[in-house]
Amino acid sequence: xxxxxxxxxxxxxxxxxxxxxxxxxxxxxxxxxxxxxxxxxxxxxxxxxxxxxxxxxxxxxxxxxxxxxxxxxxxxxxxxxxxxxxxxxxxxxxxxxxxxxxxxxxxxxxxxxxxxxxxxxxxxxxxxxxxxxxxxxxxxxxxxxxxxxxxxxxxxxxxxxxxxxxxxxxxxxxxxxxxxxxxxxxxxxxxxxxxxxxxxxxxxxxxxxxxxxxxxxxxxxxxxxxxxxxxxxxxxxxxxxxxxxxxxxxxxxxxxxxxxxxxxxxxxxxxxxxxx
Amino acid sequence: xxxxxxxxxxxxxxxxxxxxxxxxxxxxxxxxxxxxxxxxxxxxxxxxxxxxxxxxxxxxxxxxxxxxxxxxxxxxxxxxxxxxxxxxxxxxxxxxxxxxxxxxxxxxxxxxxxxxxxxxxxxxxxxxxxxxxxxxxxxxxxxxxxxxxxxxxxxxxxxxxxxxxxxxxxxxxxxxxxxxxxxxxxxxxxxxxxxxxxxxxxxxxxxxxxxxxxxxxxxxxxxxxxxxxxxxx
Numbered sequence: 001x002x003x004x005x006x007x008x009x010x011x012x013x014x015x016x017x018x019x020x021x022x023x024x025x026x027x028x029x030x031x032x033x034x035x036x037x038x039x040x041x042x043x044x045x046x047x048x049x050x051x052x053x054x055x056x057x058x059x060x061x062x063x064x065x066x067x068x069x070x071x072x073x074x075x076x077x078x079x080x081x082x083x084x085x086x087x088x089x090x091x092x093x094x095x096x097x098x099x100x101x102x103x104x105x106x107x108x109x110x111x112x113x114x115x116x117x118x119x120x121x122x123x124x125x126x127x128x129x130x131x132x133x134x135x136x137x138x139x140x141x142x143x144x145x146x147x148x149x150x151x152x153x154x155x156x157x158x159x160x161x162x163x164x165x166x167x168x169x170x171x172x173x174x175x176x177x178x179x180x181x182x183x184x185x186x187x188x189x190x191x192x193x194x195x196x197x198x199x200x201x202x203x204x205x206x207x208x209x210x211x212x213x214x215x216x217x218x219x220x221x222x223x224x225x226x227x228x229x230x231x232x233x234x235x236x237x238x239x240x241x242x243x244x245x246x247x248x249x250x251x252x253x254x255x256x257x258x259x260x261x262x263x264x265x266x267x268x269x270x271x272x273x274x275x276x
Numbered sequence: 277x278x279x280x281x282x283x284x285x286x287x288x289x290x291x292x293x294x295x296x297x298x299x300x301x302x303x304x305x306x307x308x309x310x311x312x313x314x315x316x317x318x319x320x321x322x323x324x325x326x327x328x329x330x331x332x333x334x335x336x337x338x339x340x341x342x343x344x345x346x347x348x349x350x351x352x353x354x355x356x357x358x359x360x361x362x363x364x365x366x367x368x369x370x371x372x373x374x375x376x377x378x379x380x381x382x383x384x385x386x387x388x389x390x391x392x393x394x395x396x397x398x399x400x401x402x403x404x405x406x407x408x409x410x411x412x413x414x415x416x417x418x419x420x421x422x423x424x425x426x427x428x429x430x431x432x433x434x435x436x437x438x439x440x441x442x443x444x445x446x447x448x449x450x451x452x453x454x455x456x457x458x459x460x461x462x463x464x465x466x467x468x469x470x471x472x473x474x475x476x477x478x479x480x481x482x483x484x485x486x487x488x489x490x491x492x493x494x495x496x497x498x499x500x501x502x503x504x505x506x507x508x509x
Contacts, residue, residue, distance in 0.1 A: 086361035
């Protein structure tokens, strides 16, 4: 039954998200062909155009990311708690199967969104000019970023694998935060969508505070190290070490939060939620 | 014989003081067409939603063919809600495939035959259909299942009298003698002739549970007349 639910959940998400991400990649290609691919940033005017094109591009990828999670949220709400819920809840499947199917489909598209965002950033940024500069100064760039010492043998596939795991866990956590918010919103007697939005901001605020405290405890929250690229003690600031610490901790937190919210959502769906 | 539906001490409270169902007791045997009748707000739809696991009871138990509502009972019940529950972006043929995918007892050929009878295009998108036609499609989907218990909440409310006749004819022709139909409606005159039993419900409690023959012989009235008398405002 899970396979059948997943088939229809994926079909429903694909309908919108394939179009959205095709637009994202086409925008990236357009910016690459007409802007970044033609500019060498060797004078102020071209630098300004480059800056504006990046600004435009950031808007596009933000919209794609936001749109992805909106589509995932709408699918969950509409399929389970609008009029459609009267069919969904009377299919011969457990509520746990519904939640799992939507979590898997949402996580797949959340991860694909991050992969495609990465790909589009590569399309925009990796112009022949940038790649030439990179290859000409590869050793200095890698040293400056901190690919030295224990990080010297950090290969590209290893970084990609780490980023993939990070993306999957973050997508899972983001989806389940949305689902938990929708389900918490259903506990309100009226204005259930507003209730879901309030729940989402409440959960996000709590997670942000927890995240900040964890980063502070581990000494990863001081921004001046990043600004001056030097630590207070005058030791060289290692960007790779810093990012590995921040991303590692974020992954762990996202996983813990995701598991807690999944259990909460499952319990509420099974014991508390009534269709309107 | 084990009843197909049994409710014991069933209550559903929506707010601290409002009970939609209040200690309701009901048992229905297999193989009958039962009219669930009552004025607006009497608890008919709440009872139907509870049987279909769309609500959680505040108190009491529901047994469908001896089982509590869950995956097994959803295989036995074919439920027509009072509202359109289909994904309107789908085509009629896609919804048929959807039902065939999820319900083992769905008979695809029967669904296509009924579509043909009602001249509904399988390639049409649901959102392009009129309200009445959408209701017909929903009813076709429900009646194309070989279920043990059909629960129809206001199945003829939104369609014209001609289609109403076809729908009632469809209901009669497409359920087997072993199955039970629980039908909720305000249009008593239209369905009176097909009912075997009538359950009157008021303020969340059963006030009458008799066969149509018993009503005619004991009260000397039609179901419609008795309804008007019992629920006179």
